[in-house]
Amino acid sequence: MTGLLIASAATVGTISPLFNIPYWQSILSVFLSCFIGVLAVRALSATDLNPASGVGKLSQLIFAAIPGTGVVTNVIAGGIAESAAIQAGDLMQDMKAAHILRSSPRAMFMGQLIGASVSSFVTVAAYNLYQNIYNIGDPNGGFPAPSMHIWRDMAEVLSKGTDVLDPSVMDVSGRYAAPSSSS
Numbered sequence: 001m002t003g004l005l006i007a008s009a010a011t012v013g014t015i016s017p018l019f020n021i022p023y024w025q026s027i028l029s030v031f032l033s034c035f036i037g038v039l040a041v042r043a044l045s046a047t048d049l050n051p052a053s054g055v056g057k058l059s060q061l062i063f064a065a066i067p068g069t070g071v072v073t074n075v076i077a078g079g080i081a082e083s084a085a086i087q088a089g090d091l092m093q094d095m096k097a098a099h100i101l102r103s104s105p106r107a108m109f110m111g112q113l114i115g116a117s118v119s120s121f122v123t124v125a126a127y128n129l130y131q132n133i134y135n136i137g138d139p140n141g142g143f144p145a146p147s148m149h150i151w152r153d154m155a156e157v158l159s160k161g162t163d164v165l166d167p168s169v170m171d172v173s174g175r176y177a178a179p180s181s182s183s
Contacts, residue, residue: 003113004034011080021073025066029077032059033084040085041092050089053147056082057154064158074155 012026036055044050059081063074091112098108130136136143156164 015076015080019072019076021076025063025069025073025077029059029063029080032062032077033081036081037084037088041088044089044092050085052082052085052089055085060151060154060158064155069159071152071155071159074158075151078151078155 008027008030011030012023015021015029016023016026036058039058040050040052040055043055056078060074060078063069063077094112095105095108098105127136130143134143136145153164
């Protein structure tokens with residue numbers, strides 16, 4: 001519980017000022033991510049598939065119902081939820097493997113704690129290294145990050161409505177269906 005409180009406070013303390021999001025919205029996104037992490041673990045244990053991206057969208061849907069929530073807040077809330085789902089699922093599988101191998105739960109916990117602490121610095125450094133070489137998120141070169149566009153588009157539709165979609169997406173007349181092979 002202490003680690004959860006420290007990590008939650010660090011997340012809220014970082015996300016709110018960095019993205020100019022009200023603190024209560026950051027706290028709500030962290031709170032929701034706890035439930036979404038449990039949901040992901042349940043699904044993973046039953047199916048061996050972690051529905052992280054799908055359950056992350058649940059947070060986006062909830063934040064879309066909050067008046068005045070913008071696209072950035074919606075994407076951040078979804079990202080926090082998806083991260084919680086991924087981490088919870090990975091931790092569950094690691095603990096399961098440790099149990100099967102009859103490893104000490106304490107040793108496993110310490111390994112996870114050390115790995116999480118070190119990786120938080122290594123991943124930031126690696127991201128900055130890549131960002132200096134490639135333009136991450138630029139559709140015209142480098143790494144276009146197509147998944148990022150999906151999250152942003154979902155947030156825009158939830159925030160601004162279906163008017164932001166291409167008209168062909170909303171066409172249900174069948175004009176854009178594949179041509180039939182009747183010849």
